[in-house]
Amino acid sequence: MRTILTITNLTKKYGLLTAVNNLSFTIKKGNVYGILGPNGSGKSTTLGIALNVVNKTSGDFEWFDGTVSTHEALKKVGAIIERPNFYPYMTAYKNLELVCKIKGIDTSKINEKLELVDLIDRKDSKFKTFSLGMKQRLAIASALLNDPEILILDEPTNGLDPQGIHKIRALIQQIASTGTTILLASHLLDEVEKVCTHVVVLRKGKKLYSGRVDEMISSHGFFELKCEDNISLISFLESHPSIEKTIRKDDLITAFLNTPLSASEFNKQLFNAGIPLSHLVLRKESLEEQFLKLTDNTSS
Ligand code: ADP
Numbered sequence: 336m337r338t339i340l341t342i343t344n345l346t347k348k349y350g351l352l353t354a355v356n357n358l359s360f361t362i363k364k365g366n367v368y369g370i371l372g373p374n375g376s377g378k379s380t381t382l383g384i385a386l387n388v389v390n391k392t393s394g395d396f397e398w399f400d401g402t403v404s405t406h407e408a409l410k411k412v413g414a415i416i417e418r419p420n421f422y423p424y425m426t427a428y429k430n431l432e433l434v435c436k437i438k439g440i441d442t443s444k445i446n447e448k449l450e451l452v453d454l455i456d457r458k459d460s461k462f463k464t465f466s467l468g469m470k471q472r473l474a475i476a477s478a479l480l481n482d483p484e485i486l487i488l489d490e491p492t493n494g495l496d497p498q499g500i501h502k503i504r505a506l507i508q509q510i511a512s513t514g515t516t517i518l519l520a521s522h523l524l525d526e527v528e529k530v531c532t533h534v535v536v537l538r539k540g541k542k543l544y545s546g547r548v549d550e551m552i553s554s555h556g557f558f559e560l561k562c563e564d565n566i567s568l569i570s571f572l573e574s575h576p577s578i579e580k581t582i583r584k585d586d587l588i589t590a591f592l593n594t595p596l597s598a599s600e601f602n603k604q605l606f607n608a609g610i611p612l613s614h615l616v617l618r619k620e621s622l623e624e625q626f627l628k629l630t631d632n633t634s635s
């Protein structure tokens with residue numbers, strides 16, 4: 336699978352504040368990536384660096400296979416990192432025509448892109464008459480005029496009403512289904528869950544998790560365990576094929592599952608191994624709990 340963007344040990348400091356802290360991740364062609372994190376976690380700064388509008392402090396980023404300059408590479412990138420801004424008294428069509436002129440691309444794709452974002456019926460309406468959702472969709476049409484390899488969106492649904500949000504998310508999925516790679520920044524867990532295949536979770540500029548969204552979601556839960564003989568229990572857990580990780584805190588042991596396993600079956604296995612438990616609970620974390628835990632400012 337082709338690599339679109341590689342970010343390696345990227346750091347950005349604003350004075351004493353480290354906005355992006357030693358961040359690395361890779362964007363591969365055809366996936367939908369989310370950069371997920373609370374406000375101020377460094378999402379926009381990361382996008383800004385990759386798009387050459389923010390200077391990095393250290394580290395590297397490389398577009399495509401690294402053989403073209405960033406300037407050349409960015410011609411194959413469509414990005415919306417600010418509020419959509421067009422000429423208010425010009426029509427949607429005329430605004431896109433102007434974008435084509437400025438970027439030196441031909442105007443043949445305008446109608447196709449207006450169709451895609453469901454604004455073809457409003458192509459002759461002035462930009463100022465558009466709702467925020469329509470403005471955002473026009474911005475997406477504009478970013479797609481040159482059929483970019485990747486579409487970058489920063490908080491694409493901020494400020495929209497529920498219907499507008501739904502429409503933008505459906506549009507993103509539709510664009511992705513035609514093979515365009517997408518990278519979007521969002522502070523909304525459910526947005527990333529609904530739209531993205533892959534996620535990079537940030538907190539205070541640091542990467543906490545990166546991987547497939549379904550793998551982050553598919554937690555099979557964890558056992559909370561207590562017994563007299565913790566040493567035997569831990570060694571049993573460490574060699575158990577269904578246990579991914581164990582954490583010991585005081586006399587409570589938490590064992591995370593990588594496959595489904597019922598409490599009664601697990602209890603039987605432990606009993607047969609000569610490890611009687613005094614406490615056994617199977618718990619499952621919601622994705623929201625996992626995310627809150629990942630991004631909790633108080634934990635290390
Ligand atoms: P996010 O997009 O995740 O909300 P940002 O990348 O905008 O986060 O910001 C990350 C951190 O960097 C925040 O603490 C923010 O206040 C700070 N920051 C962003 N831009 C600047 C700037 N131009 N000057 C100083 N600090 C900035």
Ligand code: MG
Nearest residue numbers: 378379380489
């Ligand atoms: Mg931001």
